[in-house]
Amino acid sequence: MNSQRPAAVLFDMDGTLVDSEKVWGIALHELAARAGGTLSDRARQAMVGGSMAQSMRIFREDLGRPDRPEEPDVEWLTTRVFHLFREGLVWRPGAAELLRAVKAAGLPTALVTSTGRLLVEAALDTLGRANFDVVVCGDEVSMPKPDPEPYRTAAKLLGAPIEQCVAIEDSPTGVASALASGAVVLAVPAELELPPTDGVHLRRSLVGVDPAYLASLLISHELLPSERSGARP
Structure with a gap:
């Protein structure tokens, strides 16, 4: 070597x-509120470093909505984080x-x-x-x-x-x-x-x-x- x-x-x-993990946290908590729920600290921590698909599975399970459609949530979350990223990191x-x-x-x-x-x-x-x-x-x-x-x-x-x-x-x-x-x-x-x-x-x-x-x-x-x-x- x-x-x-x-x-x-x-x-x-x-x-x-x-x-940027704090930025993701802002958007994920906002998404949970839009879904009529509250994202737990345990679920948020489990998402850190993971893929979008993995995070969305954790998100749905935490909200007790395993059958919630994923695509609209991914689209909303991506758009929200994109604008937050553009504001500066x-x-x-x-x-x-x-x-x-x-x-x-x-x-x-x-x-x-x-x-x-x-x-x-x-x-x-x-x-x-x-x-x-x-x-x-x-x-x-x-x-x-x-x-x-x-x-x-x-x-x-x-x-x-x-x-x-x-x-x-x-x-x-x-x-x-x-x-x-x-x-x-x-x-x-x-x-x-x-x-x-x-x-x-x-x-x-x-x-x-x-x-x-x-x-x-x-x-x-x-x-x-x-x-x-x-x-x-």
């Missing part, structure tokens, strides 16, 4: 680069600085998200299209996160060995996807707590993370599991 620099850096979007701490540093270092980058292409295009107005060599959206893969397909697809498109890529995630669903893909995983929790997991490097934020730190993860990934797990500042 090349210990000097990652072959590529693969970024999740919602909750990792931008604080807030960067997660350290995320913009890390993305600039990775690009300045000449490292290939990918955006790997469960969000659909329409909304990703709106988010890219904040994120910057030029910051990503590849964008893999949730509606462009046959098996979304937690399946490893999204991350393996991104690495393949970049021509980068997945085991030499660093994937950056914030949710249990995303971490499971990245870990199963074979990538080195850096996890920075946002909406949900992440327990220490073998093979996952935990930090409280992306503040202070730079290309040299990402390269160090490739080295520490070769250590024994007991030496490489655990939270850092």
Whole structure:
């Protein structure tokens, strides 16, 4: 393994680069009210990092409306989130600085998200299209996160060995996807707590993370599991 620099850096979007999970929360609670119900905190948390289809199943079950038609809800939710995204998204701490540093270092980058292409295009107005060599959206893969397909697809498109890529995630669903893909995983929790997991490097934020730190993860990934797990500042 090349210990000097990652072959590529693969970024999740919602909750990792931008604080968009709160935007989704606003729209989902509004949709529940339109349906005559109230979305529980438990259901909302279960949706974090998941695909649209998975989230809508949880939504219907939580409202006690398993037979509620999905398509009109997806259309309304997508439109609402699109307009909220267009109003601007807030960067997660350290995320913009890390993305600039990775690009300045000449490292290939990918955006790997469960969000659909329409909304990703709106988010890219904040994120910057030029910051990503590849964008893999949730509606462009046959098996979304937690399946490893999204991350393996991104690495393949970049021509980068997945085991030499660093994937950056914030949710249990995303971490499971990245870990199963074979990538080195850096996890920075946002909406949900992440327990220490073998093979996952935990930090409280992306503040202070730079290309040299990402390269160090490739080295520490070769250590024994007991030496490489655990939270850092």
